[in-house]
Amino acid sequence: MDIIIKIDDPVPLFAQLVAQIKQAVLGDKIAPGDALPSIRQLANDLDLNTKTVAKAYRLLERDGVIEAKGYRGTFVHPDAKVNSAVDLNEWALATLGNTVGTLREAGVTDSEIRIAFSRAMNNQKNKES
Amino acid sequence: MDIIIKIDDPVPLFAQLVAQIKQAVLGDKIAPGDALPSIRQLANDLDLNTKTVAKAYRLLERDGVIEAKGYRGTFVHPDAKVNSAVDLNEWALATLGNTVGTLREAGVTDSEIRIAFSRAMNNQKNKES
DNA sequence: ATATGTACCATGTGTAGTAATGGTACATGG
DNA sequence: CCATGTACCATTACTACACATGGTACATAT
Numbered sequence: 167m168d169i170i171i172k173i174d175d176p177v178p179l180f181a182q183l184v185a186q187i188k189q190a191v192l193g194d195k196i197a198p199g200d201a202l203p204s205i206r207q208l209a210n211d212l213d214l215n216t217k218t219v220a221k222a223y224r225l226l227e228r229d230g231v232i233e234a235k236g237y238r239g240t241f242v243h244p245d246a247k248v249n250s251a252v253d254l255n256e257w258a259l260a261t262l263g264n265t266v267g268t269l270r271e272a273g274v275t276d277s278e279i280r281i282a283f284s285r286a287m288n289n290q291k292n293k294e295s
Numbered sequence: 296m297d298i299i300i301k302i303d304d305p306v307p308l309f310a311q312l313v314a315q316i317k318q319a320v321l322g323d324k325i326a327p328g329d330a331l332p333s334i335r336q337l338a339n340d341l342d343l344n345t346k347t348v349a350k351a352y353r354l355l356e357r358d359g360v361i362e363a364k365g366y367r368g369t370f371v372h373p374d375a376k377v378n379s380a381v382d383l384n385e386w387a388l389a390t391l392g393n394t395v396g397t398l399r400e401a402g403v404t405d406s407e408i409r410i411a412f413s414r415a416m417n418n419q420k421n422k423e424s
Numbered sequence: 425a426t427a428t429g430t431a432c433c434a435t436g437t438g439t440a441g442t443a444a445t446g447g448t449a450c451a452t453g454g
Numbered sequence: 455c456c457a458t459g460t461a462c463c464a465t466t467a468c469t470a471c472a473c474a475t476g477g478t479a480c481a482t483a484t
Contacts, residue, residue: 178443204458215445220460228402236452237458258403258411259418265394266415273357274387276416277472282387283412284440286395287405289388307473333428344475349430366428366482406442413470 171212179214183222188231188250191242198247202232202240229254300341308343312351317360317379320371327376331361331369358383 169186171179190196202208205223209216223240226232230249234240243249269279298315300308319325331337334352338345352369355361359378363369372378398408 180443205460206457217446218444221443223459225404234459236460237454237456238452239458254401254403255407255411257401258398258408259414261394261398262408262412262415263418265390266412269387269390272383272386274383275354278384279387279391279416280471282384283391283395285388286391287408289392309473334430335427346476347474350473352429363429365430366426366484368428409441 169208169212171214180218180222180225183212183219184225187222187226188229191231191246191250196242198242198244200242202242204239298337298341300343309347309351309354312341312343312348313354316351316355317358320360320375320379325371327371327373329371331371333368 169183169190171182173179175182177185187196187202196202202223203211205216205219208214209219212219223232223234227234227240227243229252230243231246232240233243266279269282270276274282298312298319300311302308304311306314316325316331325331331352332340334345334348337343338348341348352361352363356363356369356372358381359372360375361369362372395408398411399405403411
């Protein structure tokens, strides 16, 4: 795996990692079942903090691209290729875009939308008890 | 109109103004057709900047609570009482709350939701040309 | 001329959230 | 024992935005 991290890139480091691993899956450079380097290993190789790599791995597992098997290490998910093609963030963008559009049409100010959004994020945080 | 502005209140000054004027309408202290003090006048009385008062008036006019008639001054809107009861911000909060809830259930991170929201706000800005 | 709402230039302060870093500690199951 | 992923404590730098302030300028129509 030729992973190249650019520290001066505006794209966050963990996001670069996520993107490149998804690309590796889509380009068949790694296949389901393949073992990935451990968090500590990869952090050492790429000269990153373990937290940064851990964050990328956490997101990749949520997206069904990799599978963490505890002490045994991390592996490429069986459905990795399909799941790599699905972009949760783009869907979130589209969904929020619709809502924002509706509010804007109703005459709600951008500033008010931002404030309402901030409140919405904090409100629901306490809703799931 | 007994308007009291508390500078040490966490509620923004312009928001205090908006709320109190709406309350004055709902409490029949001012009725449709009544003239409101000019922006400069009110800013002077309350010891506020004209911009702050202007912001409140702008929002009140959008909500159909008051009517700006240019050089003639500002007046209470004919449908002020009905329009004062509608809270655009609460509706925005509820709408955004639903969207955020949906995204959260889908496993989207709060951080990712915020980023997607930020992009949604910037995207649509250029959409209406 | 006058006072109206409105629009533009700008600055300062405070808050909130992101990204990345460091260190320490834990349960897991070969 | 040991390396795994994971979770907690924390700090630093940065960005974006809200709020409020100040000054200046403009078209309006009596």
